[in-house]
Every structure is written in structure tokens, then in C-alpha cells.
Amino acid sequence: MSEYNGEVRKMMIILSKASLENVYAAFVLANGARMEGIEAEMFFTFFGLEAIHNKKLEHLHVATVGNPAMHMPTMIGGLPGMEALATNLMKKEMEKLDMPEVREFLEILQASGVKLWACKLAMEMFHYEKEDMFPGLDGVLTVGDFYKQGSGIGTHMLFI
Amino acid sequence: MEKLIAGKNIQVNEEGYMTDFSQWDKAIGEELAKENNIELTAKHWELIQYIQNEFKAESPLTIRKIGKSGVVDIKEFYALFPVGPLKTATKIAGIPKPAGCI
Numbered sequence: 001m002s003e004y005n006g007e008v009r010k011m012m013i014i015l016s017k018a019s020l021e022n023v024y025a026a027f028v029l030a031n032g033a034r035m036e037g038i039e040a041e042m043f044f045t046f047f048g049l050e051a052i053h054n055k056k057l058e059h060l061h062v063a064t065v066g067n068p069a070m071h072m073p074t075m076i077g078g079l080p081g082m083e084a085l086a087t088n089l090m091k092k093e094m095e096k097l098d099m100p101e102v103r104e105f106l107e108i109l110q111a112s113g114v115k116l117w118a119c120k121l122a123m124e125m126f127h128y129e130k131e132d133m134f135p136g137l138d139g140v141l142t143v144g145d146f147y148k149q150g151s152g153i154g155t156h157m158l159f160i
Numbered sequence: 161m162e163k164l165i166a167g168k169n170i171q172v173n174e175e176g177y178m179t180d181f182s183q184w185d186k187a188i189g190e191e192l193a194k195e196n197n198i199e200l201t202a203k204h205w206e207l208i209q210y211i212q213n214e215f216k217a218e219s220p221l222t223i224r225k226i227g228k229s230g231v232v233d234i235k236e237f238y239a240l241f242p243v244g245p246l247k248t249a250t251k252i253a254g255i256p257k258p259a260g261c262i
Binding site: 036 | 224
């Protein structure tokens with residue numbers, strides 16, 4: 001803690017889900033780190049891979065089921081079209097705050113120097129190739145490689 | 161609080177941001193840039209002018225807006241102000257630190 005006075009120097013953010021609210025949380029934290037002069041790297045694993053899958057990243061939804069904070073009964077949240085409705089409402093609110101769409105946000109992160117990594121195991125599990133993913137992806141890594149990326153004093157890891 | 165810079169007394173907050181933009185001038189901008197280890201180029205000045213205009217228009221600054229400013233793209237913005245770009249740029253420009261999270 002003595003070196004850098006306990007300051008955060010680098011954020012390693014692991015995204016394991018692709019419901020829109022989780023994806024945005026991860027993106028805002030990564031961008032926010034860069035804006036504060038903190039390094040940031042992201043590791044997309046399991047369903048988090050959808051957020052960097054070229055054909056899927058523009059079609060992510062807010063979760064309306066299994067989310068008590070939506071204040072919506074699970075049965076209703078499960079009705080056809082509810083996810084799309086909730087997603088549209090959320091997107092409208094985010095647009096007011098100048099929040100970019102997922103692809104533009106990824107481009108901003110990349111331009112800001114955030115490293116974007118896909119998890120090797122999850123890529124194999126879903127039968128995805130690097131070519132299927134967002135072109136700005138920095139590479140496909142094992143867990144061990146990702147930890148190595150995070151070595152050094154002042155690194156913090158976050159799992160979403 | 162008061163701060164003496166470039167031969168002038170200016171009002172700043174505890175983080176060093178100027179609280180009265182009318183006190184700002186280019187010489188102060190130069191000194192504030194030096195304090196933040198930035199050597200100002202023509203491109204820096206162009207961007208400072210842009211964010212000051214946005215401030216005067218009361219239009220909140222975000223990284224997305226900088227990218228669409230037509231002055232720099234986001235990569236160039238980080239090249240001009242490598243550490244905390246919007247925080248540093250607003251400090252040099254004599255305007256408040258942006259309050260948003262994006």
C-alpha cells in the first residue's frame with residue numbers, strides 16, 4: 001500500500017454477462033478509469049462474449065426476469081416483447097445522458113487505450129473465432145495470460 | 161482559495177480548478193499546462209478553445225462529444241492529454257471539472 005499511496009493504477013474488468021445493464025456498467029467503469037488516468041483492460045468470458053460478438057453486440061437486452069430491482073413480476077417480465085420494451089426505454093434514457101450504443105462504446109474504449117481480451121475457454125465453448133468478434137479485439141487469452149496482464153502494484157480486479 | 165500564477169491572482173478550488181473563468185487568459189493557460197506537464201501545441205489550443213466554447217454554451221462535456229468535436233478524435237485527445245484527458249484539458253482551459261461519468 002505504501003507505493004503510490006494505495007492509488008488505483010490499473011483496473012482489470014471481467015465481464016461474464018451480456019445483459020445490457022451489466023455491459024454498460026462494465027463499459028462505464030473501464031472508460032471512467034481511462035478518464036481518470038488509470039489503465040484499464042477488459043476480459044470477456046462466457047455470456048460476456050456476446051458484448052463483443054460482431055453479430056450480437058447490437059442486439060443485447062435488459063434482463064426483465066430474475067431482476068427484483070425492475071419491480072416487475074417475473075411472470076410479466078417473461079411475456080413476449082417485455083425485454084425489448086424495457087431495453088428501448090433504457091436506451092432512450094441513456095441517449096439523453098450521451099451514452100453511446102454498444103459498438104460505438106467499444107470503439108471509444110479502444111481509442112481510449114482500453115485493452116479488450118476474449119476468454120479462450122469461452123470462445124472454444126461457444127465455437128467462436130476471433131474473426132467473429134469486434135475488430136478492435138486485442139486478442140484471445142487464457143486466464144493465466146489475463147492475470148499476467150494485471151501484474152504490478154496498484155492493479156484491481158472486478159468481476160461483473 | 162487564491163493562487164498566484166503568471167503574475168495574476170486567480171480563484172481556484174481545492175483541486176486547482178479555476179472558479180472564475182473571466183480571470184483566465186492564455187498566459188495562465190500556459191502556466192497551468194506546465195503544472196500538468198503538458199507542452200501546448202496549436203492542436204491543444206484549438207481543443208481548449210472548443211471546450212471553452214462548449215462551457216460558454218452550457219453544454220456538458222463528455223468523451224463522446226470530444227470525439228465528435230471535429231477538432232480531434234478520441235485517440236488524438238488521449239495523445240494530447242495522456243493522463244485524465246478531460247480533467248486536465250478543463251483545468252488548463254480554466255473551466256470546471258466535468259461532472260458526468262462518461
